[in-house]
Amino acid sequence: MSSGQYPSIWRGALMFKDTPIPRRRLWGTGLTTALVMSGGLALGHIEWGIWAFLGGFTSLYVHPQPYRVRAITLLIVGLGLDISMGLGGLASVWWHMALALGFVAAASTYLTGTFDVPLPAGFIFVLVACISSALPLHPANIIWIRMLAVLGGAGIAWIVGMVDWLWNPAGPQRAIVSEAFFALADYGASLGSPRTMVSAQHKAAQAVMQAHETARGTRLVQLEHAANEATHLFRALIALAAHVQEPLAPVWHQLLQNLGDQVKHPGKLPLTVPEVPQSLGLPWMRWHDAVQQAVAVLSGQSRPPFELRLYQPTVFERLNRGLSRHALVLPATARIGIAVAFSVLLAHLIGIAHPFWVPLTAAAVLQGVSTAVIAERAIQRALGTTLGLVLAGVLLAMRPPNVATAILLVVLQLGMLFFIAKNYGVSVVFITTIALMNIYTGTHAAIMPMVWARFKDTLIGSAVGLVAAFALWGRASSTRLPQACVHALTRTGDLMQSTLTAASATKLAHLRGSTLSALLSVQHLYQAALGELPPVNRDEVWPLVLSIERLGYLVMSLVRTPRTPDRALAHALQPMWDALNARLQGKAVESITHIPHMPQYPAIEEQLQELAQAEDLLAPHQALS
Structure with a gap:
């Protein structure tokens, strides 16, 4: 990534990204939606098909993964959607709703963030919970029927998501x-x-x-x-x-x-x-x-002379890493959980009878890694929802028969998926229409009052999300970037020292993996910090980020040469690593003028000098934030 400028909020909200078309998910989602809606029509209960359609959202989480991992992922997603349906449906009073929806928003954000699940990430779980909270709880035990339908839809989505294993098991x-x-x-x-x-x-x-x-x-x-x-x-x-x-x-x-x-x-x-x-x-x-x-x-002509593996963290390690105070997912989880719960409280205080749309909008706005992205989401949500309300009002006013409703939901689902990574605002048009058609089928509320109420709720929810973005850990990336730089530099130093002292292949593989992960984290946080308001100081920070990255990758490129350990060089380098880290943390003020001479590693020596100069740019405050 370059040091570039983050685009203006309006430009970012209106621009279309050049992302590839998700063909596999498009046909999988379309087939799943068609099957569940056809099942509801065949059984004479269109509402069953629509509830199963919510479970069919599982298809949105089909990504290029080994089939064993995909099977587990889709199973967890399906169960998560079913739990979201149940929690939303059981929220009969406002404070139950605040707790239930806040929990769903926080849990889904934490899990999808920890495991790097791409869009729609945790938002679909909130969508299902909010739709469920808007549906009536009669007749008795209806919530269990809805949860069973969601499970059925998720099961069909699981089968469709795994079906290409039959002809392309390693694809x-x-x-x-x-x-x-x-x-x-x-x-x-x-x-x-x-x-x-x-x-x-x-x-x-x-x-x-x-x-x-x-x-x-x-x-x-x-x-x-x-x-x-x-x-x-x-x-x-x-x-x-x-x-x-x-x-x-x-x-x-x-x-x-x-x-x-x-x-x-x-x-x-x-x-x-x-x-x-x-x-x-x-x-x-x-x-x-x-x-x-x-x-x-x-080409199969030979086997590799030795095995080299990058260490990968276990599931438990990734979950534990997400709870670290330095992890970016933790403030995002707390922010969306608090904002969603508060939005329900606010809606109750101002007398909104059916407040589900306010937390849904707040959650949609908060689907971003920085305040600038969240501000874009607020614009996209407001514009997209307005157009979606108009579209939903027109479609519902036409009183489409059940077959037409099923076809419309298939088309709307495909439209949402096609645009969700290109322009979130356009996908919101389809999300809004889908949500209102689901709710209308379950409540048969008056169309125009429902549309007008949702428009007002959108404005309130967008405001809540936007305020939360700035008031709750609004500069989370900027405040975490210094520690990420320190961590990456520490890992780089450990790898260099271990290479020079001829550590075991297992230890070197572990250090290379952790160094690579740390370097990627620095770049991710830097890009997110550029999108915060106010943004991080590019002129001071970019030279440092670039120097740390170049140094880290150069050290990763080292082979285990010389074959005999160079402990003398390792001993000479250790004070320099300590000084670089101390200065980066603001524990030292003197410029680092002595870099040990390394004729066998000239590129690394030159990069260490550039890193020392980049740290000088931070003077006199010696900090990134």
């Missing part, structure tokens, strides 16, 4: 691992271009880490080897980037893409490695050898 895994090679090709093509290289490096690092996470869960040795080779190539490319000032030749770009295709379709393409003259130096020879080894391994 998602191969696609994810192959993306690492495509990202490496783009990284190589960006060398020598400061504007694009940092972004390409960041994307390549993310892709390599995701490839490892995927390969570890596949039990497919070939994919594990491919992920290992992607790591070797990434490290060799980092080392090469420190010595070249121009993009790799197109032949290398094509070769890396061919390697990605080879992972997707084994044996499909012939792979030939260009010769590299020894006169170009050690980094070029290392790059050539890494590519040659990857070609041999992926």
